[in-house]
Amino acid sequence: MFYGKATQLIEDAKAGRTKCHDRKLQQTSGCVLNFYLTVRVSTIRDAAVIYHGPLGCSSSSLGYREIFRSVPTELGRPANFELNWITTNLQQEDVVYGAGEKLKNAIFEAQKRYDPKAIFILTTCTSGIIGEDIEGAVAEVQPDVKAKIVPVHCEGVRSRLVQTGYDAFWHGVLKYLVREPKEKQEDLVNVASMLSYTWQDRLEIKRLLEKVGLRVNFVPEFASVEQFEQLSEAAVTAPLCPTYTDYISKGLKQEYGVPYFLYPSPVGIKNTDEWLRQIGKYTGKEEEIEALIEEEHETWVPRLEAIREELLNFKGNGERLEVLGSLGQGRLLSQIPYFDELGLKSSAALTQDFDNLILKDIEQMVSETGDFDVLVNTFQAAEQGHITRARDPDITLTCPFQGGAYKREKSVTRLHALRGDPDPWSLQNGYAGAIAYGEFIIQSLKNKSFESTLKQKTKDSYKDWWYKQPDPLYYLDKETSK
Amino acid sequence: MSVNQKELKEKISSSDSLGLGSIEGPKYSCTLGGAYGTALAVYGLVPLLHSGLGCGLGQLFGQLYAGGQNAGGPVGGGTSTPTTGLVEEH
Numbered sequence: 001m002f003y004g005k006a007t008q009l010i011e012d013a014k015a016g017r018t019k020c021h022d023r024k025l026q027q028t029s030g031c032v033l034n035f036y037l038t039v040r041v042s043t044i045r046d047a048a049v050i051y052h053g054p055l056g057c058s059s060s061s062l063g064y065r066e067i068f069r070s071v072p073t074e075l076g077r078p079a080n081f082e083l084n085w086i087t088t089n090l091q092q093e094d095v096v097y098g099a100g101e102k103l104k105n106a107i108f109e110a111q112k113r114y115d116p117k118a119i120f121i122l123t124t125c126t127s128g129i130i131g132e133d134i135e136g137a138v139a140e141v142q143p144d145v146k147a148k149i150v151p152v153h154c155e156g157v158r159s160r161l162v163q164t165g166y167d168a169f170w171h172g173v174l175k176y177l178v179r180e181p182k183e184k185q186e187d188l189v190n191v192a193s194m195l196s197y198t199w200q201d202r203l204e205i206k207r208l209l210e211k212v213g214l215r216v217n218f219v220p221e222f223a224s225v226e227q228f229e230q231l232s233e234a235a236v237t238a239p240l241c242p243t244y245t246d247y248i249s250k251g252l253k254q255e256y257g258v259p260y261f262l263y264p265s266p267v268g269i270k271n272t273d274e275w276l277r278q279i280g281k282y283t284g285k286e287e288e289i290e291a292l293i294e295e296e297h298e299t300w301v302p303r304l305e306a307i308r309e310e311l312l313n314f315k316g317n318g319e320r321l322e323v324l325g326s327l328g329q330g331r332l333l334s335q336i337p338y339f340d341e342l343g344l345k346s347s348a349a350l351t352q353d354f355d356n357l358i359l360k361d362i363e364q365m366v367s368e369t370g371d372f373d374v375l376v377n378t379f380q381a382a383e384q385g386h387i388t389r390a391r392d393p394d395i396t397l398t399c400p401f402q403g404g405a406y407k408r409e410k411s412v413t414r415l416h417a418l419r420g421d422p423d424p425w426s427l428q429n430g431y432a433g434a435i436a437y438g439e440f441i442i443q444s445l446k447n448k449s450f451e452s453t454l455k456q457k458t459k460d461s462y463k464d465w466w467y468k469q470p471d472p473l474y475y476l477d478k479e480t481s482k
Numbered sequence: 483m484s485v486n487q488k489e490l491k492e493k494i495s496s497s498d499s500l501g502l503g504s505i506e507g508p509k510y511s512c513t514l515g516g517a518y519g520t521a522l523a524v525y526g527l528v529p530l531l532h533s534g535l536g537c538g539l540g541q542l543f544g545q546l547y548a549g550g551q552n553a554g555g556p557v558g559g560g561t562s563t564p565t566t567g568l569v570e571e572h
Contacts, residue, residue, distance in 0.1 A: 026567040031536020039543060055505065056512025056537070059544035066547045085507045106504040113506070125534050125568075156534040157570045381561040461562055 002376040025475040031156035032165040045224040048084035048110040053124025058087045067420035084114040117225035121151045128155030150176040170248040181233040190237040204430035212288040232256035236282035241330035263361040268338030300431040307438035312343040320345035324393040348373040386472040407455045413444035511545040528558035531565040538563040
């Protein structure tokens with residue numbers, strides 16, 4: 001947890017002084033299992049998922065159709081939309097006596113019902129607390145089960161950082177699914193992408209890479225088990241989000257020599273150029289990529305300039321519009337230069353996580369765009385509400401479901417959409433995305449009827465004293481540190 | 483499947499009473515999910531979850547979204563729900 005200047009944060013990180021504190025008040029924010037895995041692992045084609053836990057832990061899976069069904073099959077979403085999912089529904093007795101046999105039975109049942117190529121086993125707080133021997137159960141039944149069983153150790157009690165779930169998932173994939181490369185596929189690019197990049201983002205990435213004759217291996221959503229197996233055969237692993245991709249990237253490099261890069265993500269014109277160049281470097285397509293960049297610039301750069309012009313002159317007094325975004329550290333790195341490209345000013349940012357993964361790149365970015373305030377707080381809603389009220393930026397960008405409650409006169413919109421949003425205006429990646437999101441921001445400034453109605457009709461979520469006291473990290477237990 | 487495992491499987495299946503065994507894609511949630519959803523539906527009530535950090539957001543993504551209740555409100559819903567956020571050390 002941290003609130004202060006980015007330069008100070010970098011200095012602390014270098015000296016190993018960054019700290020994690022307990023809180024006196026916490027708000028629900030997703031766990032290792034439920035922030036990421038439940039919704040997404042279940043989209044993997046020809047696979048089944050078993051949740052080893054009480055019934056409620058898999059409840060998030062019910063959002064699966066809500067999230068994805070609005071993507072039309074014409075845009076490439078598989079028409080077969082079945083969700084193969086079993087929960088072991090742990091009861092009091094199972095907690096006392098163990099439920100290894102129940103788990104084995106569920107594995108046989110999944111094999112019989114779905115005949116999948118892989119069975120993912122997702123663990124929960126309960127299976128962790130009772131010390132269930134998952135690996136033992138898997139080793140015992142694997143010889144009798146055709147599907148490859150992939151245990152994922154994502155017990156919620158393991159960490160308050162939901163990002164631990166990404167690593168746990170990729171570890172399972174690397175250990176159990178990825179095969180020894182049969183032959184290298186020099187035109188295959190692995191792209192592991194977060195739910196916070198939309199379906200249109202996928203299409204834009206595909207459009208760009210296919211123009212130079214490369215194929216994209218998108219994992220994990222709607223990927224087939226075969227696509228996971230061939231991760232080891234790709235020419236390069238490219239990031240959309242470095243935090244999300246680092247475990248699989250480094251694992252593929254270490255085990256199978258697949259090169260990777262973690263920076264930049266293809267958000268904004270300059271970042272997309274660099275992202276494509278990196279891919280060109282590893283696939284031997286430097287010249288084609290340069291030609292592509294030039295061709296794309298002709299179409300998109302004039303449009304970006306028009307948006308920049310409008311945003312720069314929006315206030316009419318020569319000042320830039322102030323933007324406050326809630327980001328993960330990956331987006332911190334890609335979005336802030338992009339805001340600069342758009343002609344916006346971001347003198348503060350919120351980030352969900354921070355570690356030494358991209359320290360050098362952040363340092364580089366700060367030296368280019370200038371210092372700013374940063375709040376690292378795993379997205380606690382009250383803290384976000386506080387900093388938003390205190391700084392009162394022209395535009396507040398929230399994470400779609402981790403935004404907290406804001407009521408304000410000035411613009412508030414979303415930082416990004418989710419994969420299930422197929423609308424072209426929700427695009428953010430690549431060149432088309434840089435334009436689409438710029439236009440989205442402009443629109444958010446022009447129409448504020450929603451904000452004013454909300455402010456007028458509803459009360460604040462928190463009492464006045466909370467907004468009046470100066471410290472967004474008021475509830476941090478500063479005595480404890482880890 | 484070995485003989486042992488066949489026996490094992492039969493034993494487990496026969497011991498499953500209704501609703502206590504493994505379930506395929508249940509369209510409902512746990513008791514915490516039910517209590518949480520109900521508390522959110524009451525105007526002015528703030529639930530406090532004595533649970534892991536994700537137990538609130540997990541219900542939100544699943545049961546509440548799919549059931550059309552969305553984040554609930556005006557206070558205490560969605561990511562505003564206070565929780566004790568239990569982790570390993572607790």
